[in-house]
Amino acid sequence: MTQNLNQNLAQMFKGGVIMDVTTPEEAKIAQDCGAVAVMALERVPSDIRKEGGVARMSDPKMIREIQAAVTIPVMAKARIGHLAEARILEALGVDYIDESEVLTPADDQYHIDKKAFKVPFVCGARNLGEALRRIGEGASMIRTKGEAGTGNVVEAVRHMRTIQADIRRIVGLNQDELMTAAKEMGAPYELVCAVHREGHLPVVNFSAGGIATPADAALMMQLGSEGVFVGSGIFKSANPEKVGRAIVKATAYYDDPDILAQVSEGLGKAMSGVDIREIPESQLYAKRGW
């Protein structure tokens, strides 16, 4: 029952942009730019990447200040498997918890049993099997992982294309082939059947990780994303307010090249990006999660 309500709540975000913010001031800018929600965190992924060390849940004080600054929903991140951080975030009254690979995982085998919570969760996925495992645990929203903090959209594209291709494959199978497909993907059988029947994930699916320009956001929407998360790309750009507004507009009008050209003009220097091949295997966030 709670999971159904939470899944419906996520539908409200469709077509929108969820922005990472680290201060109440940034949260207000995000709201003014038209963000549908903010993700409160102490460091955007590109800073987490630069500084290294263990990345944990943010200071509750900072989360409360952001909650007080805006009227749009506030999300916050817990480490993968860190159910105590998730309980703290729930007690703070955040609107959504992101069980996020951007933070250092607390458990290298198990994710949080999200069905045991009233607050909704969003989780990352690289393919359909991973998405359905998270939904099976109770996630009300999925986001493709991309490679956060790189300013490079290539992994977000790979993950969205993979999920779409996986869905097309499941839709094309016969009923008697679904159990084996579920076994191969490591996904709950009932959810594989639901994808076969409906032709889409049972929850909203956004893109995240590496989206840095309005054109990146439009690309992800054209590939079937239902909205985008943007972290480093906005507040690490030369003009966050202008870039924020442009990305919101590009996400809404993703199939109108004239509007995309208009909003892409004169944005100043975008965040500098990283070639994914230069990142050591152990520092790839998308590989976190099981």
Ligand SMILES: O=C(CO)[C@H](O)[C@H](O)COP(=O)(O)O
């Ligand atoms: O973890 C997130 C989504 O929940 C971040 O908001 C997102 O991945 C940000 O990545 P980037 O900084 O590359 O935009």
